[in-house]
Amino acid sequence: MPSDNQSFNYFLRERGADWDVRSLLYHIARSVKYINFSIRAGNTGGAGTENASGESQIAMDILADKIISKELEKSQLAKVIASEEQDEPMTFKSHRGNYFVAYDPLDGSSLVDANLAIGTIFGIWESPEMVGNKAGDGMVAACYAVYGPRITLTIALKGKGCHEFELNDVGEFILTRADITIKDDTTYFAPGNLKVCRENPKYATVMQRWLTKQSKLRYSGGMVPDLHHILSKGHGIFTYPKDKSQPEGKLRLLFEGAPFAFLFNEANGVGKNQAGHDILDTIVTDYHQNTTVFIGSKNEVKAVTDLLA
Numbered sequence: 340m341p342s343d344n345q346s347f348n349y350f351l352r353e354r355g356a357d358w359d360v361r362s363l364l365y366h367i368a369r370s371v372k373y374i375n376f377s378i379r380a381g382n383t384g385g386a387g388t389e390n391a392s393g394e395s396q397i398a399m400d401i402l403a404d405k406i407i408s409k410e411l412e413k414s415q416l417a418k419v420i421a422s423e424e425q426d427e428p429m430t431f432k433s434h435r436g437n438y439f440v441a442y443d444p445l446d447g448s449s450l451v452d453a454n455l456a457i458g459t460i461f462g463i464w465e466s467p468e469m470v471g472n473k474a475g476d477g478m479v480a481a482c483y484a485v486y487g488p489r490i491t492l493t494i495a496l497k498g499k500g501c502h503e504f505e506l507n508d509v510g511e512f513i514l515t516r517a518d519i520t521i522k523d524d525t526t527y528f529a530p531g532n533l534k535v536c537r538e539n540p541k542y543a544t545v546m547q548r549w550l551t552k553q554s555k556l557r558y559s560g561g562m563v564p565d566l567h568h569i570l571s572k573g574h575g576i577f578t579y580p581k582d583k584s585q586p587e588g589k590l591r592l593l594f595e596g597a598p599f600a601f602l603f604n605e606a607n608g609v610g611k612n613q614a615g616h617d618i619l620d621t622i623v624t625d626y627h628q629n630t631t632v633f634i635g636s637k638n639e640v641k642a643v644t645d646l647l648a
């Protein structure tokens with residue numbers, strides 16, 4: 340159990356996190372606080388624009404993106420940053436650090452007008468040379484925020500586990516769960532892209548498996564709270580297969596798949612694609628490339644990707 344009131348910074352120092360990574364995470368935590376305020380005060384209306392993936396943006400997508408890019412600029416440690424909401428990465432030549440940070444500023448933002456939980460996702464790599472390498476090469480940390488009844492920030496550091504912090508009433512992130520571990524089997528499922536059952540009977544077989552097992556459905560349409568549910572309960576599976584209109588899948592490799600695969604690997608879970616390969620072994624060809632996503636309890640992910648093979 341974590342000791343009382345262990346602050347974000349104290350915990351990272353105690354776990355021996357690299358100073359620069361701690362500093363980047365400090366700025367990320369600050370951006371999460373500002374985004375949280377903007378969600379509670381901001382308008383949920385559309386911005387009339389689209390992001391690089393052709394998804395319509397709401398005003399908060401753009402505000403969250405600005406908040407994060409400003410904080411990462413202040414850190415002086417990110418040489419290149421890439422946002423799901425921007426076509427091209429941003430380079431800061433004068434920065435002393437050489438890190439690459441990819442982020443999804445407000446994942447599931449279309450759910451905010453329904454007052455459902457949404458989130459922000461970050462991946463941190465030690466250098467900006469990404470194209471041609473595996474998505475997991477040089478990845479040093481990943482984290483995500485959930486804006487729900489509680490504001491949580493869950494982080495994973497390479498080889499140092501996966502840990503949850505909660506924003507308290509004086510604006511500090513305090514440790515709530517250290518060394519989160521995912522069990523190998525599960526009775527929860529979060530099935531994305533259900534329309535695939537019609538074009539791929541094997542996906543229908545997967546649904547039948549879960550109904551036969553009398554597993555419990557836990558799916559909100561927001562990847563961040565849906566995956567946080569798995570880390571919170573200690574077991575589960577989240578699936579998002581490809582379909583004819585999205586042959587590489589819908590979710591983005593650098594902004595969603597790789598950060599969550601990294602987090603779940605650090606929590607003894609797995610993050611695979613539909614072929615059953617580790618998402619982190621995917622070769623990066625484009626900042627906005629897509630991936631299929633099968634994340635959670637390792638035995639369940641294996642059973643499901645075997646059924647889809």
Ligand code: P6P
Pocket residue numbers: 446447448531532560561562563590
């Ligand atoms: P669908 C949200 O737009 C998102 O990118 C993920 O957060 C979520 O898992 C997925 O799309 C939901 O997709 O097809 O169910 O709307």
